[in-house]
Amino acid sequence: MEYALITGATSGIGKEFAFALGEKGINLILTGRRKDKLEEIRKNLENKYGILVQLVIGEFSDLEVIDEVLNIAKEKKIMYLINNVGYGNKLKFFEETFEENLKMVNVHIESLLKIIYFLVPTMTNGYIINVSSLASFLPTKYNHMYVSTKIFISNFTRCLSYELKDKNIKVKCLCPGFVETDFHREMDVSFKSKYTFMKPKKVIKYTMKNLENNKVILIPGVLNKVVYLFFKIAPSILTDYILSNQSKL
């Protein structure tokens, strides 16, 4: 029986992946902290698609929770590993406590590395999708820990794709721009109306369509692609100018 492990599946991108893979008859291991929401998602998926859904509820900066995820996943034939868990932070490094800064490293990087290191050797074939962000490629003087941990994910995923290229495992780094999810629930409406938000369904449709090709970095949406390419070739004098004139989102 084939399984997908999706971290951060309570809402947004992770939840949408769960429904897209459930529809294909793939059994699921889902993680998150909001127990009631996850239980409801489990019920919906099981009733709709007749699949098995297992939950791991817990805080991802706690390594015991990651061990619990691994213990369950290692017993299964994992076809899809989707490292999606993530959250935002708008503060600068010194505006935040040291512990909060470190927590983002634990949740975004340490958990992802541990899951990949101990789970991927048990996979014979399938897909790894690490969720990073378009923001990881853009100049910014805010959200230090967010963009820095996400660029680690983008670069690490690129390296991993080379290391695994002779195995039957496709490695992808999904880098969305703004997506309409719970990620921005703390932000006000004026913020949302200022920027173009994609629906999670569209992001997942694009990702699933690109699973078989050799692209590693996946940027959904035409506008996001233009932004990505622009900053890839923009001279540093221009990015420095943008940085010095940047206001908080």
Ligand SMILES: NC(=O)c1ccc[n+]([C@@H]2O[C@H](COP(=O)([O-])OP(=O)(O)OC[C@H]3O[C@@H](n4cnc5c(N)ncnc54)[C@H](OP(=O)(O)O)[C@@H]3O)[C@@H](O)[C@H]2O)c1
């Ligand atoms: N939305 C965007 O604009 C956007 C853009 C680029 C990249 N992304 C990335 O996309 C990924 C998914 O985010 P989303 O937009 O779908 O947001 P979301 O709706 O807020 O979903 C985030 C998921 O991660 C889980 N999570 C967050 N912090 C956690 C922690 N400390 N411990 C355990 N679980 C935790 C949440 O669980 P609970 O809710 O149960 O706590 C939830 O299931 C993230 O990696 C994010 O960085 C999002």
